[in-house]
Amino acid sequence: MSKVRICALVALAIGAATPTVAQEVFKVEGAPKVAIVLFGPKNDGGWSQAFEEARPSLEKVMGATIPVVDKVPEDAASITPPVERFIQRGHNVIIGTAFGYSDTFKKLSEKHPKVAFLNASGITNGPNLESFYGRTYQSQYLCGMVAGAVSKSGKLGFVAANPLPVVNWTINAYELGAKKMNPNATVTVVFTGAWNNPVKERAAAAALIDQGADVIGQHVDTPTPQIVAQERGVYGTGHHRDLSEFAPKATQCSSIWTWAKFLGPELEAIKAGNWKPQPYGAFPGIKEGGTDVACCGSAVSAEAKEKIMAARQAIIDGDPIFAGPLKDRDGKERLAAGAKIDDAGLWKMDWFVEGVVAQQ
Structure with a gap:
C-alpha cells in the first residue's frame, strides 16, 4: 500500500469519525448469489488465503457454493472482466479484497445499482458498496502481551513494511501490550519498505536477533520473520493468519483475520433484505469479527494466558488500547x-509510544 493510498484512507477515516450520511437499506435484485475476487493467490499463506479460508463458512451462510477468482491485479483492466462475468452469470453480491479495487468497484457499483459490492481495505463507499478493514491494533496488543511474557531480555524486535498509520498502530499497541507484562519491554522496528519481500524480511529479522531481540513480531505479508525466529531459536508472533503452521516452535501468537465472523452477518442481512452499507465503510474489531488472535503457544504460561484472555475480553467489552495519559x-x-483516541486519530497515527525504537 503506497503513501498516496494511505493518505486517501486517512481522509476517508477522518470523514468517518463524524458521519453525516444516514444508512439506507439496500436490497439486491433476486436471490443473493456471492462471488469473491482475490488480489493474491488463494494459497499465499497470508492476506488472500485468510479470505479463502473464510469461504466455507460463508458458503454455509448462503447455502451455496461461492466461486472465487484469484491473482487479480489492482487495475481496472484486470478487475472489470471477472466481475462482469460473475454478474452476467447471475452473481449479485461481489466481494473484493484490495485497496486498489476501490475506484473500479465504485464505478462498477454505479453501473450495477442492483448488485451489492463489499471490498476489504477499500476507501470507496456508496448505496450498494461497503469497504471494510479490521482493528489490528487490538489483536497486536494481545500478541505484544505474549511477547512480553515469553521474552527473557525484554528486547523485542518487529519487522514491518512501512511507517504508515495502519502499521504504526500495530507497533504501538504491541509495545503497550508488552509493557503490560514487562514494564521494561522495548520494541525495535526495522522497516523493509515492502509488504512482501522475504529477502528483506529475513535480513531484518536476523539483524534484530543479532541485536539481542528474543521475540520477533511482524506486520508484513510472509511468514519469513517467524521462520527466521525458529531457525535462530527465539520466539515470534505472526500476522494475517496463524503462522505457527510455518514455525510451530517459535510462533506463540498470531494476529489473524476472522472475516467469516464479520462477513457472515453482512451476507445474512443481504439475504434478509435489510443490509445497510456503512456510509464511511466498516471498521470491525475483535467483537465484530475483523481481527482476533491465535493464542497461545507452549512457551506461554497458564498464568500469562489467563491475563491475555482477560485482556481480550476487556477489549470486547469496550476497553480502549490507546487511552491517556499517553x-x-x-x-x-x-x-x-482519561482521554481516548478516536478513529480519525488512529488513521493519522504518525508517532510512536515510549519504548519503540524505529530503524529504517
Whole structure:
C-alpha cells in the first residue's frame, strides 16, 4: 500500500469519525448469489488465503457454493472482466479484497445499482458498496502481551513494511501490550519498505536477533520473520493468519483475520433484505469479527494466558488500547489522562509510544 493510498484512507477515516450520511437499506435484485475476487493467490499463506479460508463458512451462510477468482491485479483492466462475468452469470453480491479495487468497484457499483459490492481495505463507499478493514491494533496488543511474557531480555524486535498509520498502530499497541507484562519491554522496528519481500524480511529479522531481540513480531505479508525466529531459536508472533503452521516452535501468537465472523452477518442481512452499507465503510474489531488472535503457544504460561484472555475480553467489552495519559517516545503528551483516541486519530497515527525504537 503506497503513501498516496494511505493518505486517501486517512481522509476517508477522518470523514468517518463524524458521519453525516444516514444508512439506507439496500436490497439486491433476486436471490443473493456471492462471488469473491482475490488480489493474491488463494494459497499465499497470508492476506488472500485468510479470505479463502473464510469461504466455507460463508458458503454455509448462503447455502451455496461461492466461486472465487484469484491473482487479480489492482487495475481496472484486470478487475472489470471477472466481475462482469460473475454478474452476467447471475452473481449479485461481489466481494473484493484490495485497496486498489476501490475506484473500479465504485464505478462498477454505479453501473450495477442492483448488485451489492463489499471490498476489504477499500476507501470507496456508496448505496450498494461497503469497504471494510479490521482493528489490528487490538489483536497486536494481545500478541505484544505474549511477547512480553515469553521474552527473557525484554528486547523485542518487529519487522514491518512501512511507517504508515495502519502499521504504526500495530507497533504501538504491541509495545503497550508488552509493557503490560514487562514494564521494561522495548520494541525495535526495522522497516523493509515492502509488504512482501522475504529477502528483506529475513535480513531484518536476523539483524534484530543479532541485536539481542528474543521475540520477533511482524506486520508484513510472509511468514519469513517467524521462520527466521525458529531457525535462530527465539520466539515470534505472526500476522494475517496463524503462522505457527510455518514455525510451530517459535510462533506463540498470531494476529489473524476472522472475516467469516464479520462477513457472515453482512451476507445474512443481504439475504434478509435489510443490509445497510456503512456510509464511511466498516471498521470491525475483535467483537465484530475483523481481527482476533491465535493464542497461545507452549512457551506461554497458564498464568500469562489467563491475563491475555482477560485482556481480550476487556477489549470486547469496550476497553480502549490507546487511552491517556499517553506520551510518545519524545515525551510529548499524545493523550491526556482519561482521554481516548478516536478513529480519525488512529488513521493519522504518525508517532510512536515510549519504548519503540524505529530503524529504517
